[in-house]
Amino acid sequence: MAAGRSGAGGAYVMGVFEHPTRKAVDRSIGQLHAESAQAALADAGLTRDDVDGYFCAGDAPGLGPLSLVDYMGLKVRHMDSTETGGTSYLMHVDHAAQAIAAGKCSVALITLGGRPRALGMATGTAPRVYSADAPDVPFEFPYGFTTANLYAMVARRHMHAFGTTSAQLAWVKVAASHHAQHNPHALLKDVVTVEDVLASPLIADPLHRLDCCVITDGGGAIVVTAPEVAKSLNRPKVRLRGAGAAAKTPDGGRLDLTYSAVAQSGRRAFEEAGVTPADIKYASIYDSFTITVLMQLEDLGFCAKGEGGRFVADGNLISGVGRLPVNTDGGGLCNNHPANRGGVTKVIEAVRQLRGEAHPRVQVPGCDLALVSGIGGQLGSRHGGATVILERE
């Protein structure tokens, strides 16, 4: 048996689907979840009635799993609605595997759906409260912090501490755009240059408009199964080899913006998988902003702390050009950031790469080990980090 995660033979990602819509004026949130679920199950060769575990996060309307189990007519014996923003779905993959190993379910369905673009939401540029009675709100909300500011302050500190430049950050967007030109569903398909990024308007200094991910509607779904189910299906088998999760906060005022929660989630995932960054052939790195990618690459150990700017420069993240192909679907920066949550699409592109089903122009040859990592919530204050390592069997 392969090395890595132990426990009753592990669990397999057997079905994935990324909804093609980017603006869903004519669809409901329930519909986006259900259409994604139906297609991911079909991708696996399963049906709705095979599902016995269901996972969703904060994008799910109403009473979360109850509302969507109802809408989709699911009959489940296990539910989980872990909510850590855009990384929730990476944790769901881990939690699904744990539930499968514990015998709580054998076919776990994870779904996401939302329509912030149709609603005209100012996702990153309007101050947001997730819940008015959170204890931090009176001491933070009055200051008008937006999501963009809370990532920008990490970028500013990184520039101060390590000499990172806006031009280096821009390379993350440039790489995403090189990949997105081959994705017919990508919201932004035009290749951009470092100069284009630097010439785009400042949103939250030092981040420019092109340092920020897109706002899209859409949906996605992932099907995780027990080994005996995976064996019965006529699809490439993608095994969960290791996973890790972590939370990082302002910590009572002992704030340190030079690292993220992924420093811990990544270490835990690599330890469980028994592999190192040098073994990874492809990486999906949550790109809410360009700085989000740079921080994670350092915290995962793909380069030393402070070296991220130099690591991402000169096309090093472009498939077929650089050392580490990242976000070959065009990522959140160009392709899709459905429901303001990028975790599902990150898993989906990693599975495409491991199956050899990515676009031929971006497919990594012999891709048998992939990493998925994400930061959900606010990088500059409280956020969840999650890392998943997947292997083609």
Next chain:
Amino acid sequence: MYLKPRRAPAPDRTPETAAYWDAARDGRLLLRGCRACGQVHHYPRTLCPFCFSADTEWRVASGRGTIYSYSVMHRAAEPYAVAYVRLDEGVTVMTNLVACEADEIRIDGAVHVVFHPSEGGDPIPMFTPLRPPG
């Protein structure tokens, strides 16, 4: 670009932190300190987040610190600066930098607290660069 004091939305007063806002009306910045472990924290809690003791009390802060990081929000009707300020007491607080030029702001620059009215609520502590006298 001159950064005017923002008119911030009123903070919600809760029984746990009412004293913080009462002090703000008197122009004093409070921190929560812990008698058990001796450390101060922010935002204020009844239970110390470092040692989880309930033996905590209010302490008056110096109101002075340095800028840890900042970001000017350009996508707004009137641009404003958000920041983390590291107080001399060692804790870092979220705030706005006000009554200064945007190009006066620099990381590690010294700042001091100024209180500005909110929209129909208690005054809000903000920070402005500490300028040498004369």
